[in-house]
Amino acid sequence: MKNSLMDRIKKAMADREMSAAELSRLTGISPSSLSEYLNGRYEPKQDKVALISNALKVSPGWLLGFDANTSPTTSANNNAPNIQDAHVSLPDLTQKDEREIESDLEDMMNSISSAAYEGDDGIEDMEAFKATIKAAMIQAKRIAKKKYTPKKYRKDK
Secondary structure, eight states: HHHHHHHHHHHHHHHHTOOOOHHHHHHHHHHOOOHHTTTSOOOHHHHHHHHHHHTTTTTTTHHTTTTTTTTOOOOOTTTOOOGGGGGGGGGOOHHHHHHHHHHHHHHHHHHHHGGSSOOOTTHHHHHHHHHHHHHHHHHHHHHHHHHHHGGGGGGTT
């Protein structure tokens, strides 16, 4: 996974013509830490992955190598949408949907809390993990609503 992460950070930087110094400035990650990530010596924690993905305008999932078929940008050779633009055509969530996500997220966090690392960064890591999981759950719910809602019930006819 280290090579995939390192390669994808470099690819996204190259696609945006962004230097390591600029990425460091945008994320607040020190240049030395960023260099360690780019050289594959260390792998960033989830909160740092989130910062990097936001600065590069790619999804954390793509950056981590989980979404192998999606590139971070639209190339001139294909008409694949930009990852960040994919949410534009998805339906909004209702309050019921949001409550279900919150409930499911709390259940998930409670079930893994006993296995959580209890160190100095434990709380920050858990919050970053929770934020990442929540974003993924929201995106999954919106995709499912678009895919499985019959056309006659859609608001975007």
